[in-house]
Amino acid sequence: MEVIYSEECLKHAPKYEILSGSAKPYFESPQRLTAIKNHLASTDRYAILPPADYTLAPILRVHTSEFVEYLQTAYNKWVEQGGDSQGVLPECFPHPKLLAELGGAKAWIETAKRDGNVLAKAGLYCFDMSTTITGDTWNAAYISCQAALTGVHRLLQLDASSSANKPVGVYALCRPPGHHAGEDVCGGYCYINNVAVSAQFLIDYELEQVESLRIKDVSLAHPVVEVEKRTPKRKVLILDLDYHHGNGTQSIFYTKSNPLYISLHGTPDYPWFTGASHERGSGEGEGYNINIPLSKSTTDAEYLSALHDVLDGETALAFNADVVLVSLGLDTWHMDPIAGFQRLKSLETYWRMGEMIRTCAGTKHRPVLFVQEGGYWIGQLGDMVENVLDGFLGRE
Numbered sequence: 525m526e527v528i529y530s531e532e533c534l535k536h537a538p539k540y541e542i543l544s545g546s547a548k549p550y551f552e553s554p555q556r557l558t559a560i561k562n563h564l565a566s567t568d569r570y571a572i573l574p575p576a577d578y579t580l581a582p583i584l585r586v587h588t589s590e591f592v593e594y595l596q597t598a599y600n601k602w603v604e605q606g607g608d609s610q611g612v613l614p615e616c617f618p619h620p621k622l623l624a625e626l627g628g629a630k631a632w633i634e635t636a637k638r639d640g641n642v643l644a645k646a647g648l649y650c651f652d653m654s655t656t657i658t659g660d661t662w663n664a665a666y667i668s669c670q671a672a673l674t675g676v677h678r679l680l681q682l683d684a685s686s687s688a689n690k691p692v693g694v695y696a697l698c699r700p701p702g703h704h705a706g707e708d709v710c711g712g713y714c715y716i717n718n719v720a721v722s723a724q725f726l727i728d729y730e731l732e733q734v735e736s737l738r739i740k741d742v743s744l745a746h747p748v749v750e751v752e753k754r755t756p757k758r759k760v761l762i763l764d765l766d767y768h769h770g771n772g773t774q775s776i777f778y779t780k781s782n783p784l785y786i787s788l789h790g791t792p793d794y795p796w797f798t799g800a801s802h803e804r805g806s807g808e809g810e811g812y813n814i815n816i817p818l819s820k821s822t823t824d825a826e827y828l829s830a831l832h833d834v835l836d837g838e839t840a841l842a843f844n845a846d847v848v849l850v851s852l853g854l855d856t857w858h859m860d861p862i863a864g865f866q867r868l869k870s871l872e873t874y875w876r877m878g879e880m881i882r883t884c885a886g887t888k889h890r891p892v893l894f895v896q897e898g899g900y901w902i903g904q905l906g907d908m909v910e911n912v913l914d915g916f917l918g919r920e
């Protein structure tokens with residue numbers, strides 16, 4: 525299987541985050557990526573490939589340009605204003621209860637956007653204290669997203685040339701992760717929502733249009749190529765298997781009927797205020813957002829049965845996706861240092877997850893892009909990834 529990976533993604537390396545009230549070493553570390561890459565490279569079954577560049581255009585279909593500009597410039601402004609060189613962290617958020625009135629809040633928000641103070645912008649554009657912006661963050665987040673888009677491109681090419689009923693899959697080894705990032709907010713170690721941008725990319729572009737957008741080497745000039753709104757090209761299922769609820773992905777597509785978003789996650793837990801089963805989408809999007817909150821004492825068997833039920837459920841069957849994007853978080857593991865289902869203890873469960881993803885919702889041939897999200901128990905990340913991919917390929 526092809527694995528999209530770039531060393532540029534290792535350069536984003538904040539020293540600490542605020543966790544349970546104090547500064548802790550940053551759990552979302554570059555070692556996570558190298559551990560998985562080295563594990564896969566130690567077998568001869570994976571081709572490790574660099575990302576190409578599909579420009580800023582697909583990113584701007586999901587994120588606002590003012591937010592992107594903030595990510596690009598925040599660190600330098602922060603240092604100019606006397607901030608700690610470890611990077612930008614907010615100190616104060618616009619809590620809804622403390623906004624005097626809607627009109628007044630709007631004026632403050634406009635001021636925060638326009639004037640130069642990074643601390644005001646940090647509170648506006650970030651929702652937690654785990655998502656430090658360093659001098660290397662923008663570049664790593666951009667290339668992480670380009671790795672996912674390269675995965676989409678390879679997936680479409682492989683799918684076009686493959687024989688039916690052979691599983692077609694690609695793995696984008698992304699870092700930083702993406703599923704907590706909203707259209708104009710970062711958080712949960714996420715800056716650009718790699719899966720959301722990939723989903724919109726699949727909806728917007730035919731394969732030939734993807735080819736013409738592609739720039740062979742990732743450039744730091746980030747040229748913007750305009751995309752007009754197009755008729756949807758594909759139906760996309762996003763399956764979010766990270767332990768945490770993908771509040772960013774949910775919010776980006778909450779009013780849309782494509783993609784269909786399905787998330788299995790531990791509750792009650794971070795990010796605390798989303799992920800209930802009654803959050804089903806709204807307007808056109810009603811019924812296209814499925815949350816499966818699971819207790820923290822969920823076992824291997826219970827997890828697999830919940831996954832099976834939702835993948836073979838009425839909504840997923842009726843939706844009949846053309847392509848699947850998996851937000852592959854591996855922090856479901858019982859030993860995860862910041863998350864984990866306490867009784868999910870069998871590595872074979874990850875193999876079964878992969879198998880279910882291949883066989884879900886009937887036998888229709890569906891290409892699958894696996895996109896790396898969380899997972900912090902570094903010693904076994906490689907085994908978990910390999911099991912999911914082997915299960916998907918039907919390899920014992």
Ligand code: OKP
Nearest residue numbers: 654712766768794862898899
């Ligand atoms: C990102 B991803 C919880 C600590 C919270 C941030 C966690 C972000 C998770 N005890 N710190 O979904 O893996």
Ligand code: ZN
Nearest residue numbers: 766767768898
């Ligand atoms: Zn997570």
